[in-house]
Amino acid sequence: MSALPEAYGAALERAMVHATNWLASVPTRSVRPQSDADQVAASILPRLPDEPADAAAVVDELAALAEPGLMAIQSGRFYGWVMGGTLPAAMAADWLVSAWDQNAGLRFATPAAAAIEESAADWLLDLLHLPATSDVGFTTGATTANFVGLAAGRQHLMDEAGWDLEGLGLSGAPRITVFAGRERHAAVDLALRYLGLGTCVPVDADREGRILPDALDDAMGEQPGPAIVCLQAGNLHSGAFDPMADSIGVARDRGAWVHVDGAFGLWAAASPKLRERLAGVELADSWATDAHKTLNVPYDCGLAIVARPEAMRRAFSVHTSYLIATDAGPGDPFEKVPEMSRRARGIPVWAALRQLGRNGVIDMVERLAENARALADGLSSIPGVEVLNDVVFTQVSVSFGSDERTRRITQRLMAEGAVWMSGSSWQGRNILRISVSNWSTDDADVAASVEAVRRAVEQEPEA
């Protein structure tokens, strides 16, 4: 018998110490990393040593070399790229997922993982007001969740057209046209590329980036045939939601599959205050969202939700002649994602939901939106600052006048390190983009963040 507890004990204890030290440093440390990747790389042994090392010593070495190159994404003043932090129960659950080492593909082989993920999925569908009979796949993120939803759509349309996708592939198949707003996320284009569906038809959007249902109708009229309409819940720059009910109505009239990319914005459906902004979203066929953004679980965790389990499972099951019985049951986890083997990444989702409870999820989502509103109000009071979007959710896009000045202020802000916000461009302008995604951001963080922007603005004279 191997001495398992002895083999792991010291290393895990060191990991606990380093994790605690890291988390303790987050509130006061610079948000930005102190070293770049090349500098960190220079501190790593260039050649793998021949001899084994003590596990606890490896953990110490790793923590020491990583520390200067860590971005404080856990900080309440990190507003980059819609990235969330991590709720305590979700982080601890993630450690257990590693300790338990379940390969979460098969229901009978890893029953606890399957049951806990199914429970998380049921809670999620209920929270987001999506059809309770939907299949949920736990993916690596929203890019793969979009891939899964769109793959189910492709499968469904090919089945409807009588085309044997599995046997014949796409060569010679009926062409599927994909329609999406011109301000869709690039992840949608990636997913379409993986699926061999080509480039989508970009549909006109309004100034907040919302697709125009009339323009969608016109575009679909010009290119009839099998179609997927890909809508967006949560525009990266404005936070805006495509008009769901009207767009889905247009798509339905033309027999299209409707997929929604709601990587961070789908969570607005949990809030009674915000839900009306995506009214009708539950009428779509598939949805992609992230748990590692708005829900604040560790990377990597996305959710692919499909209202038609048979399309999902025909697309991802490995049983070549697999047919779904009428009472499909929960199915095996691997029938809902591209991977056969994977970690039980749904367990931290369960833990996050259990920690927050229904009201806690609603409060957290509403607080993110309130903090975005407060940041926008605070920034608007600084001379020379223009908030460009209608702040309807967690996103704030800001200009400081000319593109050049906006770029310089963004760089100054990043170099100072009190906050992290992303430089971007939107509708032909350089902007500073703020994404409020961290559960721990509080009023003090908001006030300190407004002051950080004020300092940068004051140091950068208008041209």
Ligand SMILES: *Cc1c(COP(=O)(O)O)cnc(C)c1O
């Ligand atoms: C982040 C994001 C994605 C991609 O999600 P990943 O989890 O990074 O794969 C897709 N769409 C939108 C709207 C996003 O914000």
